Amino acid sequence: MINRERLAQTFSRLVRIDSVSKEEKAIANVLCELLTAMEADVAQDDAGVKIGGQTGNIIAKFKGTVTVPPMLLNAHMDTVEPGRGVEPILEKGVFSSKGDTILGADDKSALAVILEVLWIIKENNLPHGPLEVVFTVSEEIGLLGAKNLNFDMVSATYGFALDATDPQGVVTRAPSANYLVFTVHGKAAHAGARPENGINAIQIAGKAIADMKLGRIDHETTCNIGIIEGGLAINIVPEHVRVEGEARSHDEDKLNKVTKDMVDAFKKAVADHGAPSSDDNLPFLEFTVEKEFTRTNIPENHRVVTLAKQAAANLNRNMSCKSTGGGADANVFTQHGIDLGVIGTGMMDMHTVKESVKLDDMVATAELLLEIIRLHAQGKAA
Numbered sequence: 001m002i003n004r005e006r007l008a009q010t011f012s013r014l015v016r017i018d019s020v021s022k023e024e025k026a027i028a029n030v031l032c033e034l035l036t037a038m039e040a041d042v043a044q045d046d047a048g049v050k051i052g053g054q055t056g057n058i059i060a061k062f063k064g065t066v067t068v069p070p071m072l073l074n075a076h077m078d079t080v081e082p083g084r085g086v087e088p089i090l091e092k093g094v095f096s097s098k099g100d101t102i103l104g105a106d107d108k109s110a111l112a113v114i115l116e117v118l119w120i121i122k123e124n125n126l127p128h129g130p131l132e133v134v135f136t137v138s139e140e141i142g143l144l145g146a147k148n149l150n151f152d153m154v155s156a157t158y159g160f161a162l163d164a165t166d167p168q169g170v171v172t173r174a175p176s177a178n179y180l181v182f183t184v185h186g187k188a189a190h191a192g193a194r195p196e197n198g199i200n201a202i203q204i205a206g207k208a209i210a211d212m213k214l215g216r217i218d219h220e221t222t223c224n225i226g227i228i229e230g231g232l233a234i235n236i237v238p239e240h241v242r243v244e245g246e247a248r249s250h251d252e253d254k255l256n257k258v259t260k261d262m263v264d265a266f267k268k269a270v271a272d273h274g275a276p277s278s279d280d281n282l283p284f285l286e287f288t289v290e291k292e293f294t295r296t297n298i299p300e301n302h303r304v305v306t307l308a309k310q311a312a313a314n315l316n317r318n319m320s321c322k323s324t325g326g327g328a329d330a331n332v333f334t335q336h337g338i339d340l341g342v343i344g345t346g347m348m349d350m351h352t353v354k355e356s357v358k359l360d361d362m363v364a365t366a367e368l369l370l371e372i373i374r375l376h377a378q379g380k381a382a
């Protein structure tokens with residue numbers, strides 16, 4: 001039933017539209033036009049204004065032909081860099097870029113699949129429940145679109161995001177994450193003339209980081225130091241250094257523990273430097289810990305899982321629940337009481353110039369989503 005040719009064309013059209021984070025106006029215009037042509041009630045919220053982007057999230061509502069609770073379908077409109085001037089190549093059934101940009105299958109494969117499924121429903125007058133399509137901005141730079149989504153415009157309490165690799169998996173577990181920023185304040189001095197008057201902030205931070213256990217802490221916990229900035233010149237003892245990192249875990253207690261360990265490593269490195277001199281109180285540490293996103297943990301008997309599994313079974317396919325170490329818009333929706341299972345579209349090697357997606361996988365995802373919508377309309381697997 002899926003129109004393979006049209007799906008390929010839609011995908012090609014969408015990836016050719018530049019839409020790096022905060023610059024989604026052009027693609028949003030196209031999507032709004034297509035959704036409006038399908039007689040959806042299309043609106044955009046003010047997330048763009050809040051985050052300093054070009055445009056807001058799209059919320060498109062399709063009235064149901066049957067009365068069941070609404071279901072949400074989510075994908076994001078933005079891409080990472082290098083994402084400008086993408087020229088898709090379709091060779092032996094696989095889409096890739098020319099090699100100097102990403103492809104943008106993350107997440108335009110999802111946009112194309114959702115549009116194709118909606119067209120099929122419209123053309124064939126297929127019965128369906130109320131559908132709420134939410135296309136977000138700026139997912140790739142900290143889930144900013146979802147975090148600033150006007151949730152008053154959404155009424156569904158469950159649904160699906162299409163933003164993963166495996167079309168035969170539904171991601172039901174994702175970690176919580178903390179965002180950490182450390183600033184070590186040392187003291188500047190001429191590195192050649194009076195180094196003894198200085199306190200080297202970079203060295204203190206270096207000791208703190210060297211003392212940390214980074215990377216994989218256990219099967220559900222990770223942490224990372226990702227950015228370090230400091231120093232002005234090689235002949236100045238550096239006065240400040242700023243370090244950014246993150247910690248993630250599927251378990252809140254473990255998240256708190258690994259976060260505390262990172263903070264303690266900095267506290268210790270500063271303390272080990274020796275007591276601060278009384279007049280200037282240096283060195284000292286400033287730090288902030290922010291919850292970046294909250295974990296998702298959808299139980300096996302949740303309708304998101306039963307719908308995905310039943311739909312796959314009807315198509316003679318497997319469907320398994322998956323756990324991820326990454327965060328996605330779904331984490332933010334969870335915080336607002338909306339459980340989203342995250343389904344794969346076949347996208348591979350995301351965020352690299354080797355990114356690709358098989359047309360077959362996009363077709364398979366569209367078939368799955370269509371079957372999910374059919375079951376949803378029957379109130380089955382609920």
Ligand SMILES: [Zn+2]
Pocket residue numbers: 076106107139163
């Ligand atoms: Zn994505």
